[in-house]
Amino acid sequence: MKKAFFFSLMTFMLLFSIFLFSADYIKRDKQLQSSLADSRVSNKIVYIEDDISHDALFGLTGIGVNSIARQPSVIVLNFSGGSLGENNSAKTAAYAAFVSHNYSVLSNLEISLVNFSAGFYVQPYGSRYALDGNRSSFTTSDYLTLRGLDVVIGVPINSSHLSYNSTPSNGSGTEIRVRVHDSAGESLMDSSVNLDPALQNAAFLLSFDTGAAIELRFGDYGGAGSLVINATGLAASIEEIIVTYDYTAEPVVAEDGLLSIYSPIGKLTKESEIVLKRG
Amino acid sequence: MNVPDYGFNRRVRINKKGFALTLDAAIAVIIALIMITGATFYLSQNSHLNLEDPQFIISMDSLAMLEKNGGLGDYITSGSTTKINGLLSGLPYESCIRLTFYYVEGNGGMQKAGSLGREGCGYPEDYAIARRLFISGGSVYLAELVGWRR
Numbered sequence: 001m002k003k004a005f006f007f008s009l010m011t012f013m014l015l016f017s018i019f020l021f022s023a024d025y026i027k028r029d030k031q032l033q034s035s036l037a038d039s040r041v042s043n044k045i046v047y048i049e050d051d052i053s054h055d056a057l058f059g060l061t062g063i064g065v066n067s068i069a070r071q072p073s074v075i076v077l078n079f080s081g082g083s084l085g086e087n088n089s090a091k092t093a094a095y096a097a098f099v100s101h102n103y104s105v106l107s108n109l110e111i112s113l114v115n116f117s118a119g120f121y122v123q124p125y126g127s128r129y130a131l132d133g134n135r136s137s138f139t140t141s142d143y144l145t146l147r148g149l150d151v152v153i154g155v156p157i158n159s160s161h162l163s164y165n166s167t168p169s170n171g172s173g174t175e176i177r178v179r180v181h182d183s184a185g186e187s188l189m190d191s192s193v194n195l196d197p198a199l200q201n202a203a204f205l206l207s208f209d210t211g212a213a214i215e216l217r218f219g220d221y222g223g224a225g226s227l228v229i230n231a232t233g234l235a236a237s238i239e240e241i242i243v244t245y246d247y248t249a250e251p252v253v254a255e256d257g258l259l260s261i262y263s264p265i266g267k268l269t270k271e272s273e274i275v276l277k278r279g
Numbered sequence: 280m281n282v283p284d285y286g287f288n289r290r291v292r293i294n295k296k297g298f299a300l301t302l303d304a305a306i307a308v309i310i311a312l313i314m315i316t317g318a319t320f321y322l323s324q325n326s327h328l329n330l331e332d333p334q335f336i337i338s339m340d341s342l343a344m345l346e347k348n349g350g351l352g353d354y355i356t357s358g359s360t361t362k363i364n365g366l367l368s369g370l371p372y373e374s375c376i377r378l379t380f381y382y383v384e385g386n387g388g389m390q391k392a393g394s395l396g397r398e399g400c401g402y403p404e405d406y407a408i409a410r411r412l413f414i415s416g417g418s419v420y421l422a423e424l425v426g427w428r429r
Contacts, residue, residue: 008303008306008307011307011310011311012307012310015310015311015314015315016314018314018315018318019314019317019318021318022317022318022319040332043336043339044339047339047343047409050343051343051346051411051412052412054346054347055414056412056414059413059414059415059417060414060417060419090385091417094385094386094387094419095419097387098383098387098412098419099412101387102383102387102389103410103412103421106410106421107410
């Protein structure tokens, strides 16, 4: 009797072990399936993030950060500033709206693109570049870190139409260099002066006999250390702005807008700044 | 007075033992059936291991590559299909794609701006779709790539 009971118990335990093994097998399989599903959603989110942030600002407005270079005692930011005379804010707003609505639906994701504008921020200096219509500006909240600005502007007009130009007198402070050339590449202005960032300094000015004009001011215009460029009657291209800052050991980042992507499948969310360049 | 036994009590003992053995065997068989049925049930729940859909990955990667090497922009600006054909020729024989371009209007509407694909592929029954936004000449376009296996 004892032998039979022992035999039954052993059989039961063997069968129970098969049962446990199969239950564990299916549990692990489900975990693997879940991980694969999350992985697939993650890949899609990263793909969409790359899609939206890749060169959108440059393609729409011509604004692009070329480099953030670390030199022994300074940080040098180099960017192209886009073209004046275009409704850039409408372009970026339409793009953000399309991404947040139509593209979200097409992608089966909830995408939100906010604060995406024709411009960018530079941290940790608190700088902001903005381009809209006939005006562009570069402001820096921590303006004492600003050592120099070098602006290159192209105008679609022949140099023979230049009727007047003026440059502010040299002082002390931030070094400002302004270079303007015509459609043939001929120089119309190449001036370099030092200006006090806390004063309302006189403008760099070029006037043409067509009535067109371009004006560049540096100083306390909407905040100390501001650079403001205004164009009248011509579509000037801000080809390059080179900003020299005091050195910082902190990472320097140029960014524009916040992208948030949520996948209802897997309930995954990814939020990230649209980073144009790191240095 | 002694009554002859004729082996009757012994037969009763033997029958009782047989009954117990039969009952034990029956219980063992029932338990075994329950366990095996349970194990079979669990194992039958094991779905096919659904790894990444390669067609979807190929579609996404193809679009990303074509945007970054300028192939999508070239098609819009000049109608050039050199880079797109370069991609098509590098795909496995079984992979079929159809690429459609849409111009995105300011109000969010879309207008078809062109379409091309691999020849000899017929029409897909089971396919993967990847999309990508790109900008050409200051305008926004959407590229839609449908990929399938023939």
